Amino acid sequence: MRIILKDDIPVYQPALRLSFVEKQKVNKHVEVGLEQRIIRASSSKYARPVVLVKKKNGDSRLCVDYRKLNWKLVKDRLPLLFIDDVLGARCKSVYNFGFEEWIFPCRRH
Numbered sequence: 001m002r003i004i005l006k007d008d009i010p011v012y013q014p015a016l017r018l019s020f021v022e023k024q025k026v027n028k029h030v031e032v033g034l035e036q037r038i039i040r041a042s043s044s045k046y047a048r049p050v051v052l053v054k055k056k057n058g059d060s061r062l063c064v065d066y067r068k069l070n071w072k073l074v075k076d077r078l079p080l081l082f083i084d085d086v087l088g089a090r091c092k093s094v095y096n097f098g099f100e101e102w103i104f105p106c107r108r109h
Helices: 019-037 083-087
Strands: 050-054 060-064
Touching: 019 050, 050 083
Parallel strands: none
Antiparallel strands: 050 060
16 A cells, blocks of 8 residues: 655654553553564654554554544545445445554555
8 A cells, every 4th residue: 555645744743641551551552563563663754643442342452643644645536435335235344353453554665
């Protein structure tokens, strides 16, 4: 997947304040992601804060707040699915891969 931005000015925001318990949870998520080679260490000028989202079962999910980066994206011209086709489908599936936020590989510069 290739992401095209409107300009080359990095989008940076420092980390949000987290409680001690939240920091431990974030560190655990990062540790698992590094071990499974889903994420890697980076020294990029782009930085977005992470947030913990509570799952239905009480566990937490590590997410990245990409809203400011999304504003800089060049819109994809490929057509989206028609909502009527999606809603009228006979079967639907929900997948949880554990690190679903990280399933798209990013290209290095």
